[in-house]
Amino acid sequence: MRGIDELGDLRGQRVLLRSDLNVPLDAETITDDGRVRASVPTIQQLASAGARVVVMAHLGRPKGAPEAKYSLAPVAKRLSELLGADVAFAADTVGESARKTVAALADGDVALLENLRFDARETSKDDAERAAFAAELAELGDVFVSDGFGVVHRKQASVYDLAEVLPHAAGLLVKAEVQAFAKVLDDPARPYVVVLGGSKVSDKLGVIDNLLEKVDRLLIGGGMAFTFLKAQGYEVGGSLLEEDQLDTVRGYLDRAGERGVELVLPVDVVVAADISADAATSVVPASAIPADQKGLDIGPATIELFRGKLADAKTVVWNGPMGVFELAPFAEGTKQVAIAVSEVQGTSVVGGGDSAAAVRQLGLDEGAFTHISTGGGASLELLEGKVLPGLTVLES
Numbered sequence: 154m155r156g157i158d159e160l161g162d163l164r165g166q167r168v169l170l171r172s173d174l175n176v177p178l179d180a181e182t183i184t185d186d187g188r189v190r191a192s193v194p195t196i197q198q199l200a201s202a203g204a205r206v207v208v209m210a211h212l213g214r215p216k217g218a219p220e221a222k223y224s225l226a227p228v229a230k231r232l233s234e235l236l237g238a239d240v241a242f243a244a245d246t247v248g249e250s251a252r253k254t255v256a257a258l259a260d261g262d263v264a265l266l267e268n269l270r271f272d273a274r275e276t277s278k279d280d281a282e283r284a285a286f287a288a289e290l291a292e293l294g295d296v297f298v299s300d301g302f303g304v305v306h307r308k309q310a311s312v313y314d315l316a317e318v319l320p321h322a323a324g325l326l327v328k329a330e331v332q333a334f335a336k337v338l339d340d341p342a343r344p345y346v347v348v349l350g351g352s353k354v355s356d357k358l359g360v361i362d363n364l365l366e367k368v369d370r371l372l373i374g375g376g377m378a379f380t381f382l383k384a385q386g387y388e389v390g391g392s393l394l395e396e397d398q399l400d401t402v403r404g405y406l407d408r409a410g411e412r413g414v415e416l417v418l419p420v421d422v423v424v425a426a427d428i429s430a431d432a433a434t435s436v437v438p439a440s441a442i443p444a445d446q447k448g449l450d451i452g453p454a455t456i457e458l459f460r461g462k463l464a465d466a467k468t469v470v471w472n473g474p475m476g477v478f479e480l481a482p483f484a485e486g487t488k489q490v491a492i493a494v495s496e497v498q499g500t501s502v503v504g505g506g507d508s509a510a511a512v513r514q515l516g517l518d519e520g521a522f523t524h525i526s527t528g529g530g531a532s533l534e535l536l537e538g539k540v541l542p543g544l545t546v547l548e549s
């Protein structure tokens with residue numbers, strides 16, 4: 154994979170840089186700036202080389218049109234602070250504001266475009282629509298650098314199509330992440346345990362298919378667990394559920410049994426009627442979730458069960474919080490699993506925007522794990538052996 158150094162002299166060149174700046178926000182306050190920090194070294198290297206750096210990023214999942222709560226404006230401010238230099242913020246992505254902002258850049262300056270996903274073409278499944286958006290983005294740059302590791306599993310205009318129309322290279326973060334995972338991929342020490350949770354259930358259920366061929370144990374918590382519990386015949390009340398995946402999940406349960414993979418599900422759950430910080434909570438068996446309650450964290454018996462399954466692991470990969478850890482009543486499962494993963498004698502990798510935020514919130518830093526990855530879905534797809542569009546396109 155070509156790196157920035159191989160792009161030639163960048164002085165005066167407009168570099169379109171795809172970063173993953175998808176950070177958790179509480180109104181306009183960034184609650185964890187890990188992804189912004191991780192994007193800084195590449196930006197600094199490009200700016201020091203005299204490039205005019207045009208950063209492109211997404212925030213959340215807006216529906217293809219501008220929405221104030223998904224604006225990248227707070228991220229531009231934080232990026233300015235971290236760089237110690239002004240970051241010009243364009244109020245649109247490929248419109249007049251973007252063109253003027255880029256035209257006004259001097260060598261070594263940095264700009265950030267508004268959320269790419271305010272344009273439906275960014276994430277379109279239609280190749281021609283994405284290509285048209287990439288062509289408009291390409292007018293704002295001479296070179297493309299891909300550094301948003303958290304999105305390299307997405308075949309999207311700013312990740313994939315842009316590399317087909319501009320000279321391109323991988324940024325420092327993408328290179329470092331790929332290298333870190335190569336070590337895990339290459340003959341993992343066993344027992345090899347993957348812990349899955351979080352709320353992107355439909356996205357991440359699919360990775361289990363391939364992981365069943367690779368791992369010794371799969372621990373499933375977070376929003377991911379309830380489709381499994383339902384597939385086993387339990388009612389899950391108002392918990393997150395992928396109804397249309399129940400047959401697929403039954404298939405996973407059968408295959409895990411056949412292959413001797415331990416698929417470990419919660420035995421108890423913290424439930425509440427609403428997702429709120431002052432909700433009345435109770436702990437119920439996973440087989441007895443009341444119809445009017447939602448499962449929002451794993452319970453104490455599950456924490457013990459998971460701790461036991463992690464104790465002798467030699468390789469652990471964890472993506473997805475065990476509960477709604479942002480709120481104190483539902484944070485304990487994530488906290489205890491984070492501690493258990495940090496104590497693993499061997500390789501421990503935490504991936505994902507929210508999972509990484511959770512471990513940092515607990516005061517566990519890079520030193521407590523072999524690697525904290527900025528990508529959750531991206532790292533899981535790498536580990537399952539998939540070809541990631543945003544990486545293969547960089548080889549072309």
Ligand SMILES: Nc1ncnc2c1ncn2[C@@H]1O[C@H](COP(=O)(O)OP(=O)(O)O)[C@@H](O)[C@H]1O
Pocket residue numbers: 350351352353354374375376377393448449450472473474475476477478479504505506507508509528529530
């Ligand atoms: N049982 C649950 N019900 C609803 N949301 C949950 C549950 N467990 C975890 N979550 C939510 O999952 C989100 C993170 O999911 P995801 O994006 O898949 O993880 P990551 O960003 O680490 O890859 C968090 O905001 C958390 O509140």
Ligand SMILES: O=C(OP(=O)(O)O)[C@H](O)COP(=O)(O)O
Pocket residue numbers: 173175213214303304307353504505506507527528529530531
């Ligand atoms: O947060 C992200 O992924 P993650 O939750 O899997 O870590 C990335 O920014 C990708 O976002 P997406 O899953 O909306 O494409």
